[in-house]
Amino acid sequence: MAILEIKKAGDPVLKKHCEPVERVNKKLKQLLDDMAETMYKSDGVGLAAPQVGVPLRMVVIDCQDETGLIELINPVITYREGEMEGSEGCLSVPGIYGDVMRAAKVKVEYLNRRGKVQHLTATGLLSRCIQHELDHLEGQLFIDIATSLRKED
Numbered sequence: 001m002a003i004l005e006i007k008k009a010g011d012p013v014l015k016k017h018c019e020p021v022e023r024v025n026k027k028l029k030q031l032l033d034d035m036a037e038t039m040y041k042s043d044g045v046g047l048a049a050p051q052v053g054v055p056l057r058m059v060v061i062d063c064q065d066e067t068g069l070i071e072l073i074n075p076v077i078t079y080r081e082g083e084m085e086g087s088e089g090c091l092s093v094p095g096i097y098g099d100v101m102r103a104a105k106v107k108v109e110y111l112n113r114r115g116k117v118q119h120l121t122a123t124g125l126l127s128r129c130i131q132h133e134l135d136h137l138e139g140q141l142f143i144d145i146a147t148s149l150r151k152e153d
């Protein structure tokens with residue numbers, strides 16, 4: 001496994017509309033492993049492939065809840081319910097935090113690394129994290145949609 005370089009806001013790869021994954025080959029499984037290791041090393045709760053310079057629709061998330069580490073390949077939100085506002089940060093925007101309005105509950109459909117279709121219903125932090133990471137796949141950063149921003153060390 002390897003720690004990958006995290007791209008920072010201003011890098012054009014973070015503005016890209018990412019391409020779907022056609023097949024999860026050995027190289028992409030390695031990338032998922034490296035993304036998870038990079039996320040844990042950076043104390044993040046999620047990381048999207050474009051954040052490590054790869055414009056593909058892959059995300060890793062671990063909100064340190066009972067769900068544990070999840071790998072979302074070609075994820076699509078199929079249902080949204082309610083609203084919640086809360087604080088977000090991003091490994092690509094270090095030191096900046098902001099309040100973002102998100103759906104309170106989402107259902108997401110995705111492929112796992114074996115190419116099997118999976119479904120997940122999420123609320124709370126996991127719901128927020130899924131929406132934040134999926135925005136990365138559309139080239140959107142939370143600072144573009146935050147209702148307020150602040151600097152913190």
Ligand SMILES: [Zn+2]
Pocket residue numbers: 089090091092132133136
């Ligand atoms: Zn982010």
